[in-house]
Amino acid sequence: MASLNVYSALVVLFLTCGATLATKENDQIIIETNCETKMGLPCVLEAFTSIFETGSISNKCCDELVGLGKFCHSALVKRTLENPLFEDLTPATIIAKSIQTWNNFLALIDSPSPSA
Template sequence: MESLHVYSVLVVLFLTCGAVMATKENDQIIKENNYETKMGLPCVLEAFPSIFKTGSIFNKCCGELVVLGKVCHSALVKRTLENPLFKDLSPATIIAKSIQTWNNCLALIDSPFPSA
């Protein structure tokens, strides 16, 4: 239960924080395209751990992630990394996991036999 609460807090931060801390480029990309509201909370809760912790993202949420587009995905990840709460994370590792998650989602939704 505590884990769900921690993820909920992180997701809220992921979606809403960083307007002051974000680089102008990432913040502008996110705001101009209204990216923060285009992915449902259940899928954000699934995608966030697959990038910033350990976890998996599945077909439905991969579809939502891919619909956002790679530019949005990258901007949200980079903006989240700028938050002081994530200062102990290795940006190179998170970027690599972000790319891996993106590529896995592309492969999953393009697969003729999608998983649940």
């Protein structure tokens, strides 16, 4: 339960405080496309955990993440990496995991669902 609170705090920080630390390019993308309002907090938590820790993401949240759009997804991940709280993370690894996660979600959405 404590780890959920830590993740919640990180996600809130990710969504609110990161703007002052982000590059203008990432900020511009996030602001112009309203990236921070396109996903519900439970799905933001799932996506964050999936990319920055070890976790999985539900089909519902997969749909929300893809609905967010690749530009928003990439900009939010890059902005998070610019935050000093995440300076211990290896950006190349996180970006690769982010791309892999994105591609996996696209494959899930594009694959036909099994018939009942």
